[in-house]
Amino acid sequence: MKAAIAVVLAAFIAGCGGSGLSLSVRAGSASTAAVARSALTAGNGIVLTRVRVVISAVELQRADTAEMDEMASGPYLLDLQGASLDSGSVSKLLDASVAAGTYSEIQFQVHKPDNTEHGANADLADMIAANASIIADGTIDGVPFSFTSAVTAEQKFEGTLVLAEGSNLTLNVDAASWFTSGGSRLDPRSESNRSQIENNIQQSFQAFRDDNHDGHVD
Numbered sequence: 001m002k003a004a005i006a007v008v009l010a011a012f013i014a015g016c017g018g019s020g021l022s023l024s025v026r027a028g029s030a031s032t033a034a035v036a037r038s039a040l041t042a043g044n045g046i047v048l049t050r051v052r053v054v055i056s057a058v059e060l061q062r063a064d065t066a067e068m069d070e071m072a073s074g075p076y077l078l079d080l081q082g083a084s085l086d087s088g089s090v091s092k093l094l095d096a097s098v099a100a101g102t103y104s105e106i107q108f109q110v111h112k113p114d115n116t117e118h119g120a121n122a123d124l125a126d127m128i129a130a131n132a133s134i135i136a137d138g139t140i141d142g143v144p145f146s147f148t149s150a151v152t153a154e155q156k157f158e159g160t161l162v163l164a165e166g167s168n169l170t171l172n173v174d175a176a177s178w179f180t181s182g183g184s185r186l187d188p189r190s191e192s193n194r195s196q197i198e199n200n201i202q203q204s205f206q207a208f209r210d211d212n213h214d215g216h217v218d
Helices: 037-041 115-120 122-129 175-179 191-202
Strands: 005-013 018-027 046-062 068-072 076-081 090-099 101-110 134-140 143-149 153-163 168-173 205-209
Touching: 046 122, 046 175, 076 122, 101 168, 143 191, 153 191, 153 205, 175 191
Parallel strands: none
Antiparallel strands: 005 018, 005 168, 018 090, 046 068, 046 076, 046 101, 046 134, 101 153, 134 143, 168 205
16 A cells, blocks of 8 residues: 555635635545555555655646646645654645636646745745755664655646536645655665655656545545
8 A cells, every 4th residue: 555645725616706725735545545554664664754845836727728827836845744644634734716617737846945935834944954845754674764855846737627616636645656666665765766766756646636525536
């Protein structure tokens, strides 16, 4: 079983043709409602205890046009640790506003913050100090490790997204897949594995419609 970070983009009509959206974060996989701690080992002796990801520039593209609606400019820190990695619970990160209608694409960026962006979120201080967009903490064979990356990854997901009252989108990040390749373990302490791990990170995102907020594809 793979572990995942899920960012839930929940859409509600907010009058005057506008759609108020909330951005939340959830730990869990798209196939299960909750994640057991054993699921985070990825079967290779690696256990994740904390995952931090900085995202920014969340945008939606209107159907049949090149017009983009910005949901969030960020940067925003997704910080999952301890029991929150197991429970599959959802917690709101921010509120935004996007016009109701039909969209054909969602875009977002994993982004390394800089000193000028600290004021947007005080929790970004550690990420700025580490020059990182992603920090994954855990243990490998019981020994603590911390994997830090400054990778910038722009992600696009295409499909018909009709935002109306109660509509919801879920964005999953399968963090457990970061440290495996062809069934073999990628030791996060080895620089020779960095390129493959960062490639895995860029391939680990998935977006889908999830109107009932259960973390599953509707």
